[in-house]
Amino acid sequence: MSDRPDAQSPDRPGDVAHDLARPVKRKGPTFLRDKQVDLSTTDQRLLDSRGSSDWVHTDPWRVLRIQAEFVEGFGALAELGPAIAVFGSSRTPRDDPYYAQGVALGAALAREGFAVITGGGPGAMEAANRGAAEAGGVSVGLGIELPFEEGVNDFVNLGVNFRYFFARKTMFVKYSQGFVVMPGGMGTFDELFEAVTLVQTRKVTSFPVVLVGVDYWTGLLDWLRGTVLGEGKISQTDVDMLQLTDDVDEAVAIMAAAR
Template sequence: MVGTPEEFRSKRKGPTLLRGSQVDLSTTDQRLLDSRGPSDWVHTDPWRVLRIQAEFVEGFGALAELGPAVGCFGSARTKVDDPFYAKGVELGRGLVEAGFAVITGGGPGAMEAVNKGAAEADGVSVGLGIELPFEQGVNEYVNIGINFRYFFARKTMFVKYSQGFVVLPGGLGTFDEMFEAMTLAQTRKVTSFPVVLIGVDYWTGLLDWLRGTVLADGKISEADLDMLTLTDDVDEAVSIMEASR
């Protein structure tokens, strides 16, 4: 192979695939939210609104007839030999057998595991991808895939079409998705729905801090923590989703 690693970089920009010298290192979200630079945003932002509108139309059109679905979050860095990858596969399969579609971020790791379990059970396996500075794309087990430029459009699809969330161990992106779901329920922007955390050892420290520091200091209420169920049992997670119908 001839060339530098930089020349073989690739990324998705909405539905477009860029490679080599065509790859830029910023994202659509970054350019929208960056307040620095020239004032040409006055002329370009109205056109961005049309692109944003198109993402919502695309997402609504693809998922409108999805039926009951559960959003599943987790780390893209989870390895295939990680025990939580196996739990993700079990989770995807269990949700399909209970009559749900699954919705993930469509990436590798824990997301791939859930999509794999759902696809192998002949279920609907949805992946909502996002434009990143590096190529990720949707995993091979997604059978309905949508790639978004804007995080907020993607997040809307998760909340609108999921009736509950199951969260496998993850990092900042997983925390963001989990806490946003809780915030929307707490502020009654959405009808309250269950949030199940799988991985007792992984999540206990966070829950202890929420209870011992945040709740103790009056920053949240007991009812906020009641939205969360902590378990290692995939069957229990699926049963909680079934009970929420």
Template sequence: MTRRSQVEEGSTTDQRLLDSRGPSDWVHTDPWRVLRIQAEFVEGFGALAELGPAIAVFGSARTAADHPFYAIGEEAGRKLAEAGFAVITGGGPGAMEAANKGACEAGGVSVGLGIELPFESGLNQWVDKGINFRYFFARKTMFVKYSQGFVVLPGGLGTFDELFEALTLVQTQKVTSFPIVLIGTSYWQGLLDWLQGTVLAEGKINAADLDMLVVTDDVDEAVALMVAAREDRFPTPPPERPE
């Protein structure tokens, strides 16, 4: 696990990959980037292959340690760990740190999937198993592949990105048995009202699409939904009959 920042001064790897401006040397360098991208997938698959059942917890890096949602993040991480899940976050501060802390202090597996950003450095101190990524798309694959559900705390654009990608994957049946729970009804209600009152009303989604989301203020309810989905996905085999 690397705890020090991998940020290169002035730009990020994603930015250099996606920026088509400048001299034509990209013709020569981009094919070699494929090897670096491949290496990120190989590292992620190798590190997480034996992780076991896991839940991703998303939320704002800007959530202060004295904010009520930090305490809720800790509670979520702790109770998920107590229910037998590894907890995966983006490895950063704020709500991510809170969930990692809760899982770690409960004796669970606390995972952080970091990303190279110009304004964040390293993984939080509560990450037990950590990987730093240069490319968002490689990191996103790890979240979806190794998580059996998402618990989403209040957050900003990064949180919205992960939330709507998960919804799209469920809607298009790229993933199955994948519960998505939003914690914080007062925070998320405006989004739900817009989805129902505008997006659904104009026929851009189906009513069933809204059923993919559960909104609650109760961490126990969120954890119970994750446990139920795990049991549906991996039912306990009946005991063998004595001969």
């Protein structure tokens, strides 16, 4: 999941004149533009219990669509090989130091033999995809239907678009051997804490989680250690799952050591 950008980037590769006011939306494999764009999402329609009882008749068909998303995702990624998921904000501009760090991270992971999996959006996700692609690696984007994003960025060389968040999240967990988390907002927090929760509850075998950005993440870790751990809401091993660094090479070494 990505954090909503304030505006679409006007200098996306391949665009001659990108109109910021022109609505564009990807809906699974479908591409919508201008008046064809609707403001709701498939997840929203699935989870919204308000309205008529038509859902009784339509939900069985939704199950088939959900099944198709899993089949398509598994089919596209089954032979991916070792891969690392990189999370981070879609709002990170290209002139931000964290963007440059994301490019370096993606390239270093690719040189280590990892595919790089992101949410496929702009910002930090684009940076990691860019680094992986420019280093000759496999650059994966798992896009999601949102009212305010166009789909995967132009540096993705293997992309899958999803309607349902839960299907997409399954692909991240199933095909990633570790998570690297760049600075981000609500979407990044969701991905980070879901990964840690899956390890904590032993729903998945342990894998490394590295936070890149000491200045950005230190406050969160201090709160976890001081307040949450201090009140007994988590254990020390939960906090120890999160490794913090500013060094791209260190982050990649941690991923490589966990193979």
